[in-house]
Amino acid sequence: MAASDAIAAAVPASDARARAIAFLATRHRLRLWEALPWLIAVAAFFIFPDRMLFGSQVLVMVLFALSLDLILGFAGIVSLGHAAFFGVGAYTAALIMLHWNWQEPVSGLLAAAAAAAVAGAASGWLLLRYRGLTLLVLTLATTIMLQELGNLLRDFTGGYDGLPGLTYTPLLGRFDYDLFGHVYYLYVLAVLFVLFFVVRQIVHSPFGQTLAGIRENVARMHAVGSPVHARLLTVYTISAAIAGVAGALFTQTNTYVTLGVFDFDNSAGVMVMLILGGAGRLYGAFVGAVIYMVLQDNLSKASPQYWQFAVGLMLVLTVLFARRGLLGLIEDVARSLLPGRRP
Amino acid sequence: MTQAMTAALEIRNLNKSFGALAVARDIALALPKGARHALIGPNGAGKTTLVNLITGVLRPSAGQILLDGQDITSLPQAARTRRGIARTFQINQLFRGLTVLENVYLAVAERMRVAHRLWRPAGAEREVIDQALAQLEALRLADDALKIVRELPYGRQRLVEIAIALAQHPRVLLLDEPAAGVPSSESHLILDVIGALDPDIAILIIEHDMDVVFRFAARITVLVAGAVLTEGSPQEIRADARVRAVYLGEEFPHG
Amino acid sequence: MLGMPRNVGSWGTIPPVENIVISILFEGLAYAMFLFIVSVGLSVTMGLMGFVNLAHGAFAMAGGYLVLTAMGDFGVPFFLALLLTFIVVGAVSVVFERLFYARLYKATELEQVLLTIGLAYMAIATYTYFYGPRPQTIHLPEYLTGQLGFAARTFPTYRVFVIAVGCALIAVLWYGFERTNLGARIRAAVDNRRMAQSIGINVDRLFTLTFAIGSGLAALGGGLAIEMFGLTPSFAVLYLVFFLLVVAVGGLGSLKGTLLAAILLGVCDTAGKYVYAGAGGFFIYAVAMLILLIRPAGLYGRE
Numbered sequence: 001m002a003a004s005d006a007i008a009a010a011v012p013a014s015d016a017r018a019r020a021i022a023f024l025a026t027r028h029r030l031r032l033w034e035a036l037p038w039l040i041a042v043a044a045f046f047i048f049p050d051r052m053l054f055g056s057q058v059l060v061m062v063l064f065a066l067s068l069d070l071i072l073g074f075a076g077i078v079s080l081g082h083a084a085f086f087g088v089g090a091y092t093a094a095l096i097m098l099h100w101n102w103q104e105p106v107s108g109l110l111a112a113a114a115a116a117a118v119a120g121a122a123s124g125w126l127l128l129r130y131r132g133l134t135l136l137v138l139t140l141a142t143t144i145m146l147q148e149l150g151n152l153l154r155d156f157t158g159g160y161d162g163l164p165g166l167t168y169t170p171l172l173g174r175f176d177y178d179l180f181g182h183v184y185y186l187y188v189l190a191v192l193f194v195l196f197f198v199v200r201q202i203v204h205s206p207f208g209q210t211l212a213g214i215r216e217n218v219a220r221m222h223a224v225g226s227p228v229h230a231r232l233l234t235v236y237t238i239s240a241a242i243a244g245v246a247g248a249l250f251t252q253t254n255t256y257v258t259l260g261v262f263d264f265d266n267s268a269g270v271m272v273m274l275i276l277g278g279a280g281r282l283y284g285a286f287v288g289a290v291i292y293m294v295l296q297d298n299l300s301k302a303s304p305q306y307w308q309f310a311v312g313l314m315l316v317l318t319v320l321f322a323r324r325g326l327l328g329l330i331e332d333v334a335r336s337l338l339p340g341r342r343p
Numbered sequence: 344m345t346q347a348m349t350a351a352l353e354i355r356n357l358n359k360s361f362g363a364l365a366v367a368r369d370i371a372l373a374l375p376k377g378a379r380h381a382l383i384g385p386n387g388a389g390k391t392t393l394v395n396l397i398t399g400v401l402r403p404s405a406g407q408i409l410l411d412g413q414d415i416t417s418l419p420q421a422a423r424t425r426r427g428i429a430r431t432f433q434i435n436q437l438f439r440g441l442t443v444l445e446n447v448y449l450a451v452a453e454r455m456r457v458a459h460r461l462w463r464p465a466g467a468e469r470e471v472i473d474q475a476l477a478q479l480e481a482l483r484l485a486d487d488a489l490k491i492v493r494e495l496p497y498g499r500q501r502l503v504e505i506a507i508a509l510a511q512h513p514r515v516l517l518l519d520e521p522a523a524g525v526p527s528s529e530s531h532l533i534l535d536v537i538g539a540l541d542p543d544i545a546i547l548i549i550e551h552d553m554d555v556v557f558r559f560a561a562r563i564t565v566l567v568a569g570a571v572l573t574e575g576s577p578q579e580i581r582a583d584a585r586v587r588a589v590y591l592g593e594e595f596p597h598g
Numbered sequence: 599m600l601g602m603p604r605n606v607g608s609w610g611t612i613p614p615v616e617n618i619v620i621s622i623l624f625e626g627l628a629y630a631m632f633l634f635i636v637s638v639g640l641s642v643t644m645g646l647m648g649f650v651n652l653a654h655g656a657f658a659m660a661g662g663y664l665v666l667t668a669m670g671d672f673g674v675p676f677f678l679a680l681l682l683t684f685i686v687v688g689a690v691s692v693v694f695e696r697l698f699y700a701r702l703y704k705a706t707e708l709e710q711v712l713l714t715i716g717l718a719y720m721a722i723a724t725y726t727y728f729y730g731p732r733p734q735t736i737h738l739p740e741y742l743t744g745q746l747g748f749a750a751r752t753f754p755t756y757r758v759f760v761i762a763v764g765c766a767l768i769a770v771l772w773y774g775f776e777r778t779n780l781g782a783r784i785r786a787a788v789d790n791r792r793m794a795q796s797i798g799i800n801v802d803r804l805f806t807l808t809f810a811i812g813s814g815l816a817a818l819g820g821g822l823a824i825e826m827f828g829l830t831p832s833f834a835v836l837y838l839v840f841f842l843l844v845v846a847v848g849g850l851g852s853l854k855g856t857l858l859a860a861i862l863l864g865v866c867d868t869a870g871k872y873v874y875a876g877a878g879g880f881f882i883y884a885v886a887m888l889i890l891l892i893r894p895a896g897l898y899g900r901e
Contacts, residue, residue: 017476020444020488024472028464078708126891132707133650134894137846140839141883152877206452206468207461213449216438223398223436224450224511225424226458234461264835268715275712309723315716319709320701 028204037286041189045182053181056253058293059188060246065273065285066192066199067242072271073279074203075235076215077128080136081143082243083266084123089116089244090261091150093251094163103169109191109248116244117237124236128229140264147262162258166251184253191249195242200282202238211235272311275318278325287326349412351376351545352397352428352515357406359396359569366392367403368570374515374545381560382549385589389569390549391433394517397547398430399423410515425453429513431504433520433549439493443484443503446492447475450510478510482536498529505536516540518548522555534558557581565589617751622869628757630864631764632826636819636837637844638771638856639812645788645851647805649699650707652714654816655838656721661687661817662829663725666734676739680821688814695809700802718834725831733828756825763822767815768857775853784808788851789900843886849899858897862889 044055064086071077089112096102096111127138150157157163170176175183202208210231213221221228251257260266269292277288292311300307322329352374359367366389374380382390395401397408399420408416415423438446448465451474452458466472479485482502492500501521508516521537522530534555540546550556556563556577563580565572567589573580580586640654664683668674674682698717702710742759745752775781787794787801795801820833827833844863848855863882870881889897 016486016488017480020476020485021472023442023489024444024448025466025469028466072708078711080711130890130894133644133842133846133850134890134896136650136707136711137842138887138890140842141887144839145880145883145887148877148879148883152880201464202461204464204466205461206458206463206465206471209445209449209452209465210458212441212445213438216440217436219432220436220438220507221449222400222420223424223430223432224507225421225453226449227421231459264839271712305723305726307723308719308726312716312719312721312723315712316698316720319705319713319716320698323709 028201034283037283038193045185045189049182050180052185053253054293054297056181056184056188057250058290059185059192060249060253061270061273061289061293062285063188063192063195063249064243064246064270065277065289066196066282067239067246068270068274069279069282069285070199070202070235070239070242072274073281073284074208074215075211075232077232077236078136079139079267080264080271081139081141081267082239082270083262083264084139084143084146085116085120085240085243086247086250086266086270087143087146087150087259087261088119088240089113089247090251090257091157091247092116092244093248094166094257095157097166097168098163103167105168105171105187105252108168108252109245112244112248113241114244116247117241119244120237120240121233124233124240128232128236140267143262143264143267147259150259150262157259160259162256162260164256166255166257168252168255181253188249188253191245195245196282199242202235203282207231207234269311272315275325276314278327281325281327284325284327291326350374350409351378351411352547353407353409353412354393354397355407355409357393357396357408358404359392359401360404366569367396368568370406370566370569370571372547372564372571372574374547376514376545377542378545378547379559379561380545380547381556381563382547382566383551383553383556383563384566384572387568388566390566391519392569393566394430394519394547394549397423397517398428424511427512427514428517429508429511429515430517431508431519431521433523435497435500435504437492437500437503437507440491442489442491443479443495443506444472444475444488446503447478447506447510448472450507451475451478454511475510478506481509482506483532496529498525498532501525501533502536505533509540513544515545516547518546520549520551522550522552618872620751622872623865624753624757624761626865626868627861628760628826628864629868630860631760632819632823633840633844633864634857634860635764635767635822636816637841637848637860638853639808639815640841641845641848641856642784642788642851642853643805643809643812644845645849646784646791646801646808647703648850649703650710650714651699652711652838652842653694653717653721653834654714654813654841655836656718656834657687657691657813657816658820658823658837658841659725659829659831659834660721660820661814662820662824662833663729663734664817665821665824666736666829669737676742680818683817683821684814687817688810691813692806692810695806699809718838722831722834729831731830731832733830734824735828736824738825760822760826771853780807840882843882845896847886847889847896849896851900852896852898855896855898 041059045052048055067085068082071079092112092115093108096108102108102111123142127135127142130138151159168177171183171187177183210221210226213226214228214231218228247261250261273288273292274285275288276291277284277286295310296307299310318325324331350373354370354372357367357370358365370393382393384390392401396403399418399422403416406416407414410423410426410428413426415426418426438449448471449458451471452468455471457468457471476485476488479488482505484499484502484506487495487499492503495503501524505521518537522533525533537548537559548559560577562574563577564574565580565586572585572589573583575583636654636658640651643649643651661683664686665679668679668682669676694717698713702713738756742756744755746755746758775785783794783799783804787799787804791801820829823829840863844856844859847863848857848859863886866885867878867882871878893899
């Protein structure tokens with residue numbers, strides 16, 4: 001038994017100490033309510049069986065937003081170019097299929113993750129030395145350059161017209177893809193489930209703690225001996241890999257990809273989703289992505305201007321009134337309704 | 344004091360300029376193990392700059408910094424910390440949105456080389472938690488362990504600042520005006536802590552409060568306009584006319 | 599002489615390579631003037647308050663539409679329309695500054711980015727609703743169209759005009775910045791805001807004024823750009839990248855830096871597109887990134 005357990009048991013008078021240990025020691029444990037998003041996702045499968053193509057896209061965006069949460073919500077890196085990694089993953093999945101006949105989807109995800117990780121490591125190594133406007137501009141420029149590169153190599157990448165008509169072998173050798181996206185949905189859900197728990201584990205690890213430290217006070221982290229650049233590079237690479245998987249899933253479930261995946265609107269959109277739901281909370285990605293995608297689906301059918309206006313409005317209102325997103329609002333409400341809860 | 348063994352921290356000919364502005368000129372200093380050394384001087388003399396040079400926040404233009412005889416002049420800040428230098432900042436640099444326990448946990452985790460672990464939960468590192476708590480208890484902060492730092496009064500935040508530095512188990516500790524900004528009702532806590540520090544740690548303290556300086560220091564260096572004016576025992580410094588002139592005729596309290 | 603292709607000397611006496619270089623420099627300079635006029639306000643306000651304003655492009659866009667509407671619906675002459683847009687957009691920007699921006703001076707960079715992107719999106723959507731998404735063209739006065747003959751070749755009159763306006767504004771801004779009391783106060787506040795406040799400079803009011811002038815200039819730049827690039831509501835976000843590049847490369851709060859960066863990037867972009875028709879867009883980003891990697895605070899930035 002660890003010394004802390006023994007002490008906590010044997011010295012009940014030291015209440016503060018015991019509570020402190022309990023706080024850190026159990027924070028990572030699964031709570032009951034964490035099953036909720038997954039139950040809802042599975043329920044959606046049965047309640048909206050004819051909207052599963054759309055549902056797959058929502059889940060893809062949840063994964064994308066989750067990857068952004070790692071760097072933005074936890075490490076505090078403000079990037080305007082996260083679509084770069086989504087795009088690298090998306091194109092990797094398409095190009096290996098078209099040029100090497102690599103039609104097995106799951107291994108395609110791994111290839112996309114690897115390619116995006118390399119892109120993340122390379123750009124991160126270069127860019128993460130910077131902050132503020134410089135970093136914003138560099139991340140923006142990187143994504144645009146990737147898009148321009150894609151356009152330059154348009155014989156290879158299909159340019160802005162994109163690469164249509166991709167085909168994939170049935171999932172796990174058995175589940176063929178139906179027109180209604182049922183298999184797609186469960187496929188993406190399964191991948192999201194696995195990667196979510198990977199991210200959750202990272203966030204609750206000592207490494208995750210150092211990310212919080214870097215976010216809160218970089219100067220202090222240097223002063224306690226933390227290799228800040230190496231830590232940021234690690235999380236940036238992991239985040240890029242996950243964004244790459246999201247991109248690959250996008251390609252696989254649409255059987256089509258265009259250079260539009262690198263658009264600023266994609267980087268901005270995923271940021272809106274995350275902020276709307278609440279950054280630094282893991283589940284903010286779920287809430288934000290679902291709301292964003294549902295609104296987009298409804299509003300942009302009415303008129304694209306309504307949708308763009310709505311996005312802008314959501315951003316402005318969130319920043320002015322709900323800085324920590326919807327989950328933050330819910331937390332504030334809960335805290336005021338239940339006094340005496342521990343922080 | 345005879346220098347029979349290598350000094351814990353030695354500074355040789357340290358120079359730093361920003362263009363034409365020289366902020367450190369030919370500074371020499373030696374801290375033996377267990378040193379209680381104070382650094383005083385008027386505002387703008389370059390005291391914090393010196394600490395920044397020692398810890399690696401700034402790179403010197405010339406000169407050497409030796410830790411236990413090893414040249415660390417070209418090492419980055421984090422590497423110097425890992426070799427045993429810790430500091431407190433003049434204005435608290437804490438993780439304000441995190442709890443006191445988490446603040447110290449980070450320092451301990453880095454020292455114990457477990458901070459890079461991605462897979463085990465932070466709560467599973469019981470040794471780290473234990474040591475962090477022990478550090479808090481040593482500074483009587485254990486009751487505040489779960490409070491968010493920004494909600495603490497400034498004096499207690501200052502104690503957290505010191506706890507973080509001590510949690511690094513440093514061989515050399517640089518305290519930059521540890522009692523600054525702390526209301527006098529609480530400053531005795533800080534001074535008690537400093538007085539009770541491990542006698543093996545070499546400590547350099549920047550202070551303006553001469554009371555604290557004379558109570559604490561065995562040796563004093565006076566820094567003026569980036570250069571060492573003089574160095575000596577408290578009695579020697581008190582008697583030095585140049586030092587008095589520099590402080591513009593200020594009386595040292597309890598002379 | 600009218601009617602001859604632009605990149606051939608009217609008397610055919612200039613060697614082709616030199617002709618191309620002159621064309622590139624000239625075009626690049628005109629582009630640079632546009633970039634400078636719009637970006638200078640952004641650079642100074644960011645240097646002054648550290649506020650990341652991604653809605654700056656929206657002011658340029660709005661300025662362009664105001665010029666078009668003034669000329670098209672109200673028959674206002676071009677020059678007057680430019681002046682009008684400077685004043686009106688500058689004044690309206692103060693409303694936004696007081697309503698929204700002022701609340702976020704102490705906020706995080708992320709919050710500033712999000713708020714201003716949000717405002718930009720709302721602006722684009724609104725303008726698309728009223729003006730439609732298709733590019734608009736402008737009916738310039740006769741004397742600004744066509745070509746001017748000079749030193750054995752011809753130059754498009756409008757580009758000459760833009761460069762002339764740019765030079766005039768540079769002179770005015772330089773004078774204002776370096777020689778007036780107001781300029782001195784702005785420079786002091788950019789250099790060290792706390793110090794400036796402690797010697798009695800009202801930095802908040804200074805910022806509002808600078809913001810108004812900067813937004814007005816952006817509007818002016820937007821009006822000038824219509825003839826060169828066409829105008830759509832997306833202008834606000836499409837060109838934002840370039841304004842940000844100029845500001846970052848030049849260094850926050852520096853007039854000299856913004857000008858140098860504008861010229862450098864403007865000429866590189868033009869040269870790139872001339873020389874490599876397909877991949878030309880690359881150059882401006884590559885050059886900007888290179889400079890930022892070596893000097894992260896920009897050419898004339900601090901820290």
